[in-house]
Amino acid sequence: MAGTEDNTRERLLDQAERLFSEKGFAAVSVREITNASQCNLAAVNYHFGGKQKLYLAVFKERWAKRAQKLQKSFIQALAGKQQPDLEEVISAMARAFLEGPLTDSERRNHIQLMQRELSNPGQAMGMIVQQVMRPFIQNLVSMIRPCLSREVEDERLRIYVLSMLGVVLYFFLARPAVSGILNQEYDQRFKSELVSHITAFCLNGMQALNQER
């Protein structure tokens, strides 16, 4: 009685995550989710208590775990270094988002889902900011601080870290537009070119912190 263990529930979470990230909460119907999960319409209510609660469960049981995985892979990439330099930190961050431990579709789902919630705050946004983004940013801040040649307040440093995240995430979110503008598919070659570019751009951008202002 512990072998099968709620396979339906898992399939529902999988498909719900995929569909919500592709189309957004309102554009997805429970029928679409249960059909894709090859289970019955009533299953959503039985397992989660409604569409809205399923949405929340996707964040709590799937999204948050992936976010941890992503951050662990970022930390792992820097684990060898005693004191990584700025370039290493930035490149590891860009790589975590663009080439990290997730599959392509996982990555897309993960980031699109986050963006939907961040620009259209619902009940999951508090959790995302408090439990995932704040710690991650604080983590970056404390890795970057020793690389700088001047004392910089936390608050100012956080804005810089947000700017770097902005660059990375934007190449993701506006992916269809970027493809259209550059006439460029997001293949493996282009993605690693992007990592180089982002690293160079942000590395130079961060130098503003080392200047008088």
Next chain:
Amino acid sequence: MAGTEDNTRERLLDQAERLFSEKGFAAVSVREITNASQCNLAAVNYHFGGKQKLYLAVFKERWAKRAQKLQKSFIQALAGKQQPDLEEVISAMARAFLEGPLTDSERRNHIQLMQRELSNPGQAMGMIVQQVMRPFIQNLVSMIRPCLSREVEDERLRIYVLSMLGVVLYFFLARPAVSGILNQEYDQRFKSELVSHITAFCLNGMQALNQER
């Protein structure tokens, strides 16, 4: 017969733009739009031929015009200079998006609507990319090229311009998240601090183009 001239149609476009940008296409009902516009349910069908076509009309008749206004204000800001330097170009760009000629709510509607379409391409995306973004980016490219100390191919320069746009737009789109992370309202003081920050960050970031690679 040319004085009143379809006031209802205009109100519908106004309210549709606001609601679509706040909640997204699927989450808004025709009833919600017509109530907000203080007109009848059937008006959407009469004037536009359906909800989907109203959505498209919002982009064609409202969004595109605002985009032009925004770009004109950007060009205007640089009109005095014979050859603006890089800092002036970047600061004018950031200002156009963050403090430009639109009211706060116009700006929010405009950018959120764009982002919804860019990350979730529908029928309006082609128009946005071809008629608005491509020309704007090409414009930026040709203003920036003379500021550089090296020859740079168009393609490479476009990626840099996209990165700058990424920074600017991200501070907009993730506004609720940024507020939560920094514990900071988007008041006038903070917005002009953002413009300074973005200018400094991007100005330095662009220096990567002047380096060997």
Next chain:
DNA sequence: GTCTATAGCAGGATAGAC
């Protein structure tokens, strides 16, 4: 735990009076 069946309601669209 999974299914069928259905209640109950909100959605987009349209016909036709004015």
Next chain:
DNA sequence: GTCTATCCTGCTATAGAC
């Protein structure tokens, strides 16, 4: 050009058999 009334589809949620 605007309104009312209504059609019909599709939605979420639930009751109850198995």
